Amino acid sequence: MMFSGDGRRNILKRMQEKEHDLLIIGGGITGAGIALDAVARGMDTALVEMQDFAAGTSSRSTKLVHGGLRYLKNFEFKMVAEVGRERAVVYENAPHVTTPEWMLLPIYEGGSLGKLTTSIGLYIYDKLAGVKRSERRVILSAEETLRREPLLKREGLIGGGYYVEYRTDDARLTVEVLKRAAAEGALAVNYAKAEHLIYEDGKVAGAEVFDRLTGGRYQIRARRIVNAAGPWADTVREMDRSKNGKTLHLTKGVHLVFDQSRFPLRQAVYFDTPDGRMVFAIPRDGKTYIGTTDTDYDGDLENPACTDEDRDYLLNAANSVFPDLKLTAADVESTWAGLRPLIHEEGKSPSEISRKDEIFVSPTGLISIAGGKLTGYRKMAEQVVDLVARSLQEDSLAGKPFGPCRTKTMKLSGGDVGGSANFSQFVREKTEQGAALGLSPDAAERLARRYGSNVDQVYRIAAERGEEAERYGLAPEELAALEYAVSFEMAVKPDDFLIRRSGALLFDIGWACRRKDAVTRYMAERLGWTESQTAAFAAEMERHFERATLRHA
Ligand code: FAD
Numbered sequence: 001m002m003f004s005g006d007g008r009r010n011i012l013k014r015m016q017e018k019e020h021d022l023l024i025i026g027g028g029i030t031g032a033g034i035a036l037d038a039v040a041r042g043m044d045t046a047l048v049e050m051q052d053f054a055a056g057t058s059s060r061s062t063k064l065v066h067g068g069l070r071y072l073k074n075f076e077f078k079m080v081a082e083v084g085r086e087r088a089v090v091y092e093n094a095p096h097v098t099t100p101e102w103m104l105l106p107i108y109e110g111g112s113l114g115k116l117t118t119s120i121g122l123y124i125y126d127k128l129a130g131v132k133r134s135e136r137r138v139i140l141s142a143e144e145t146l147r148r149e150p151l152l153k154r155e156g157l158i159g160g161g162y163y164v165e166y167r168t169d170d171a172r173l174t175v176e177v178l179k180r181a182a183a184e185g186a187l188a189v190n191y192a193k194a195e196h197l198i199y200e201d202g203k204v205a206g207a208e209v210f211d212r213l214t215g216g217r218y219q220i221r222a223r224r225i226v227n228a229a230g231p232w233a234d235t236v237r238e239m240d241r242s243k244n245g246k247t248l249h250l251t252k253g254v255h256l257v258f259d260q261s262r263f264p265l266r267q268a269v270y271f272d273t274p275d276g277r278m279v280f281a282i283p284r285d286g287k288t289y290i291g292t293t294d295t296d297y298d299g300d301l302e303n304p305a306c307t308d309e310d311r312d313y314l315l316n317a318a319n320s321v322f323p324d325l326k327l328t329a330a331d332v333e334s335t336w337a338g339l340r341p342l343i344h345e346e347g348k349s350p351s352e353i354s355r356k357d358e359i360f361v362s363p364t365g366l367i368s369i370a371g372g373k374l375t376g377y378r379k380m381a382e383q384v385v386d387l388v389a390r391s392l393q394e395d396s397l398a399g400k401p402f403g404p405c406r407t408k409t410m411k412l413s414g415g416d417v418g419g420s421a422n423f424s425q426f427v428r429e430k431t432e433q434g435a436a437l438g439l440s441p442d443a444a445e446r447l448a449r450r451y452g453s454n455v456d457q458v459y460r461i462a463a464e465r466g467e468e469a470e471r472y473g474l475a476p477e478e479l480a481a482l483e484y485a486v487s488f489e490m491a492v493k494p495d496d497f498l499i500r501r502s503g504a505l506l507f508d509i510g511w512a513c514r515r516k517d518a519v520t521r522y523m524a525e526r527l528g529w530t531e532s533q534t535a536a537f538a539a540e541m542e543r544h545f546e547r548a549t550l551r552h553a
Contacts, residue, residue, distance in 0.1 A: 003182040005486040005527055011189045012211060016218045020044045020187075022388055023207060023222035025194045025236055028058035029174045029374050031228035033381035033407075035188060036181040040410060041385060041402040043392075045186040046220060048209050050193035051302065052496045053178055056230045058374065059171035059500050060304075060338025062255065062280055062291055065090045065098055065375045066165045069125050069270075077128060079356055083375040084129020087166050090173070090375070094412040095420040096452030097173045098166050100135065101282070103268045105161035106145055106152050106321065112272050115139065118161040125163065135164040149267040151322045165268070167282065170374055171500035172450070175489055177377075179413035190490055192218075197225070197239050197366070204240060204364040213492065223395075224388045227368040231301050231339040242362030248370060249344035249353060250298070254310040255291030257334040257506060263288040263318075263325060273317040277351055281318065285507050287333070290318050294350040297339055305547045306335040334509040334548045343371045359384060365391075378407050414452030430455050437463045443477040451484070458484045473518045482519060486526055494520045494541045505548055516541055 002011065022038050024031045027049025039045040049055075065087045069080070091098045105122075107115050122137035131137075138161075145160030146152060178188050194207035198219065206221035227236040231250055237243040265288040269281045281290045293310050308329075315327050342353045357372030357380050367387060372380050382405040389402040417426040427448045434444025437459055447462075448455045458480045465483065466476035474482070485491035485501040497519055499505045504512035520541065524534040545551075 003179055003188065003490050004488060005490050005492040008189050008191075008490065008492065009211075009214065009216070011187050012192060012209070012216065012218050015046045015048075015187050015189070015209075015220045018044075018221075019206075020046045020220070020222040021392060022046070022224050022226065023048070023220055024226045024228055025207065026056070026228035026230060026232070027053040027174070027178065027188060027190060028056045028228065028230050029054070029170065029177065029377040030058075030230065030369060030372065030380060031226070032058075032174045032177040032181065032188075033377040034226055034228055034369075034384050035186045036177050036184070036410070037378070037381040037385040037405055037407050038388065039181050039184040039186040040406040041389065041404070043385075043388070043402060045181070046222060047178075047181075047186060047188040048192040048194055048207070048220065049188070049190045050212065052190050052493065052500055053188075053490070054171040054174035054500050055302075056232070057338045057341065058174045058230070060253075060336050061170045061374050062253070062282075063168050063170050064101075064165050064280070065168045065173075069121070069163070076354060076356070077124075079354070080125060081128040081130075082379060083373055084125070084131065086376050086379055088130065088132070089378060089408055090168070091166055091420050093407075093410060094173065094176055094415040094452070095417060095423040096414050096449060097176055097412070098168050098420075101165050101167045101268050103163055103165045103270050103280075104140075104145065104149055105163070105270050106149075106157060107159045107161065108153075108272070109156040109158055111156075112276060112278075113161075115159050118159075122161050122163050131164065138162040149265070149269055151265060151325065152269070153321055153323050167268075167284065168374070169503055171503070173374070173412075175501065176412040176414050179489065180410065183413065188490075190496075191492065194236070194239075197236075197364075199364065202364060204362075204366045223392060225366055226384060226388065227366055228384075230370075231341045233341060233368050233370045237360070237362065237366070237368055240362050240364055240366045242360075242364065242366060246358065246360070247344050249342045249350075250296070250301075251294050251340045251342060251350040251353070252297040252304050252310075252337055253292035253294055253340060254306040254314065254335060254337045255289050256306070256311060256314050256332045257287050257289045257509070258327070258331050259333055260286050260288060262331045263322075263327065265322075269321070271317075271321045273313075274320050279314065279317050281322075287507050289507075290314055294340075296350060301339065303543075303547065304337040304339050306337050306550060308550070310337070311335065311550065329550075332550070334506055335550060336506055336548065341370050357383075359387065361387075381407070414454040416453035426452075430459075434459050434462075438466065439477055443475070447477055447481065450481075454484075454488070457488065472522045474515065474522070478515065479522070482522055483526070486523065491523075492527065493537050494523060495537075495544050497523070498541065499544060505544060509545075509548065513545065516545075 198206035430448035462480035469479035
């Protein structure tokens with residue numbers, strides 16, 4: 001049980017027992033990817049995350065594993081090629097958290113892209129991103145465009161580009177990477193903050209880590225330290241007194257969620273905003289979400305929130321392209337906001353700053369990685385771990401050389417489904433098995449889609465403990481998902497489950513509201529919380545609801 005909610009303290013103790021090859025600060029997608037790559041090459045690897053895994057930017061993105069079509073506008077060809085190829089790798093290794101989604105790019109008279117430029121742009125995109133034949137772009141007439149999405153404004157519509165993006169669940173992707181890393185032997189723990197760095201002979205040699213749940217302190221030592229702290233990367237560089245030269249430029253991006261009854265979008269759409277940016281509208285699980293904004297940010301890093309201004313900007317953008325809907329603030333069910341940890345470029349506006357990643361090595365040896373995209377996490381990890389392996393070798397600190405990167409063909413946890421092409425068949429078979437255990441076919445299918453090849457464990461919990469579920473006011477599949485999150489995904493607070501393991505606060509806020517007390521009660525009993533802990537975690541969850549529904553001050 002090396003990745004469970006009740007195993008945290010043991011993990012921290014074990015982390016302290018010896019010097020590791022690598023300590024990673026930050027458990028977003030970047031840190032998770034580095035942990036998996038490093039452990040797969042045979043490095044003794046530890047990772048500390050000060051909040052929940054993915055609670056930073058990696059649960060707050062647009063949730064696309066994408067080829068970065070937008071970057072063609074800025075002529076970032078290398079980036080389009082790299083992230084485009086990477087998405088195919090992510091899909092193959094984790095089809096349970098990655099779904100192809102045809103995207104419609106409506107073309108309007110006087111819009112930022114004409115029919116010819118869209119066609120050429122998408123052609124270049126297909127080539128650069130190595131798009132497979134069945135997913136190459138199609139150019140549609142105005143009638144065909146409207147047939148695919150009747151909500152679109154008709155006036156001035158001259159056609160549409162049709163191409164494929166991949167939808168993901170960013171937080172689950174991060175957790176599946178970490179679960180695989182833990183299965184390979186990495187030690188990873190959440191709510192553990194690196195508060196100070198430890199030095200030996202002027203070189204960074206570890207971190208003093210504070211357990212935010214228990215108040216414990218741990219000295220964790222490693223031969224190399226990687227700072228993968230996303231928006232906090234400069235804070236960690238400040239600890240190291242090496243924040244000079246290039247620095248971060250944080251920009252905020254907001255998303256709004258609507259019920260499909262109010263925003264019945266059939267088809268994902270990527271459209272121009274009145275101020276010349278581009279925004280996604282994506283149908284998902286009975287909801288439609290739109291985003292994102294891109295504005296400079298210097299507020300609270302742990303709790304960025306949507307403001308009335310952000311909301312109105314997106315409502316205005318949506319109403320300009322879907323005018324019959326007449327969306328208002330009252331239609332917004334839920335929201336989320338995330339911070340892009342970009343690398344500052346003098347004189348550029350938020351949308352113009354490149355999303356490319358960079359690695360900085362400080363005089364003390366602290367390796368910091370910043371920038372980048374969720375989609376490119378595996379390649380970013382490869383670069384960092386290549387660097388770590390080389391530098392350990394140069395210092396003759398490692399015995400035999402570490403091997404090459406192995407993650408290109410490594411399935412993520414839950415990804416052993418017989419290949420992406422077999423995923424539908426896999427889901428059908430598992431749904432039948434789940435139904436045979438007494439689950440409704442719908443519930444069995446939802447679980448199979450979410451957990452992939454780990455679904456057998458979830459079904460087993462549902463079958464063994466279904467009766468107990470009633471005591472908490474939960475359905476058997478709900479209790480099973482919750483118990484699995486605690487036992488196998490290190491969920492230790494209600495929001496870990498309701499936001500990042502299930503996505504419910506974002507995409508099913510009604511359900512999350514109805515079940516939040518039951519979830520808290522179950523976790524309190526399961527994890528042995530005191531009354532004051534229970535009240536504190538419940539209050540924290542309440543604040544997340546307030547932020548999501550714009551009831552915060
Ligand atoms: P984070 O996820 O923020 O992880 C860093 C972690 O470090 C945090 O969890 C933090 O708690 C932890 N940490 C910080 N300090 C410490 C410390 N002292 N001790 C321990 N832990 C610490 N990319 C895509 O590919 N597709 C998209 O659709 C997409 N959409 C986006 C939309 C928005 C609005 C935004 C903001 C970004 C989007 N991105 C997208 C980019 C992508 O989300 C980010 O590049 C990625 O999530 C960054 O991951 P990270 O691990 O570097 O940072």
